[in-house]
Amino acid sequence: MLRSLCSLLAHHSLRELLSIVSRNYAENKLHELPDETLLSYGRLRRIPIVGTRDDILKRLYRYLYRRECSELVNIICYDLEFTGLPTWDPVSGIPNQEIIEIGAYSPHKKESFSCLVRPELYKMSEEAASLTQISTSVLQSEGIPIAEALKRFYLWLANCVRSQQTDVEPNDSMSIPADSAVIKPVDNQRKDGHSLSAELSPEKCKPSNSVMLISHGGSLHDIRMLKYYSTSCDISIPNSIYFADSMRLLRECTHYKGDNLGVLKLDSLMKELGITSHTQSHRALTDAISTWKVLGKAIHLYSSTHLTPAQDITKKYLQWRKM
Structure with a gap:
């Protein structure tokens, strides 16, 4: 997790990571994000990262629905x-x-x-x-x-x-x-x-x-x-x-x-x-x-x-x- 986050944060700040994922979710474009971004966000939020890319996307959509809608x-x-x-x-x-x-x-x-x-x-x-x-x-x-x-x-x-x-x-x-x-x-x-x-x-x-x-x-x-x-x-x-x-x-x-x-x-x-x-x-x-x-x-x-x-x-x- 630490290696993946460090790699991503070399290009984006934590604030940018959260903003990128939230914005793409709101625009129904989460599937357009690269694997590295999805994996880093999932690990940051302690979302189980297993299965295919589709499985990971479904988990992220469900998590973000609950978080964004509730917030x-x-x-x-x-x-x-x-x-x-x-x-x-x-x-x-x-x-x-x-x-x-x-x-x-x-x-x-x-x-x-x-x-x-x-x-x-x-x-x-x-x-x-x-x-x-x-x-x-x-x-x-x-x-x-x-x-x-x-x-x-x-x-x-x-x-x-x-x-x-x-x-x-x-x-x-x-x-x-x-x-x-x-x-x-x-x-x-x-x-x-x-x-x-x-x-x-x-x-x-x-x-x-x-x-x-x-x-x-x-x-x-x-x-x-x-x-x-x-x-x-x-x-x-x-x-x-x-x-x-x-x-x-x-x-x-x-x-x-x-x-x-x-x-x-x-x-x-x-x-x-x-x-x-x-x-x-x-x-x-x-x-x-x-x-x-x-x-x-x-x-x-x-x-x-x-x-x-x-x-x-x-x-x-x-x-x-x-x-």
Whole structure:
């Protein structure tokens, strides 16, 4: 490794190496780089360098997708568990269930958040208790009030963003062309009339500003429950947080056109994609991590080796939503 790096650095500085690889990746031209550059970058990043050139390129594309996409907008996968399946009063808009667990995972930092929440009004349904294996006694003894749980969650998000900013390589973000760095929402107009694309300009999409919270099927309940309980606890959701549901992309990746959402459940997708898990499903943190694993592998299979996340994923499939 040292000999290869020294040889390369005789012609390019480390800063130039990182910039060259990042720029070629963003332009889908990684395959045009010489073997020496690919090998040096792979060894620098501790990526296994074995197999054919095509094998190495696939590993580098997968690594760079995760790194570049996550750094660009601070991707965080999250999941919520409830006392039961929420329904909403059509007049008051109040849900008939409560949040009992919040879990989140930062794929770039490989850091996680997990918190049990003590319900105040509703008991655990038998189905929820069976799925999560969380008992009422555990929630009463280990859970904390929802207001405290939300404060901790938003603080963790803020700390993730601050710590992540210090990890961005010199010139990495500058090497991405401006047109691919702009992350525009599918629905470009908010209800208040302000353009979301203005809020998601290249300058504001630096790692210190925007967070994209991704949940699997989150548009069904997770987003709405977070909004309701944040409001009821008088906690402001940071303006830098946007929400996305991975369901749309995974429906496309699996070429599924039917209405049976069970096919797109995390358990089913993990089995279909050959992803093994040794932890219990239907727990918030486990499902948050599984969402990232499924999303990453599905994107890789769907796109082969050529994919620019900012253009083809964030803008096309992950529908940005403000609270």
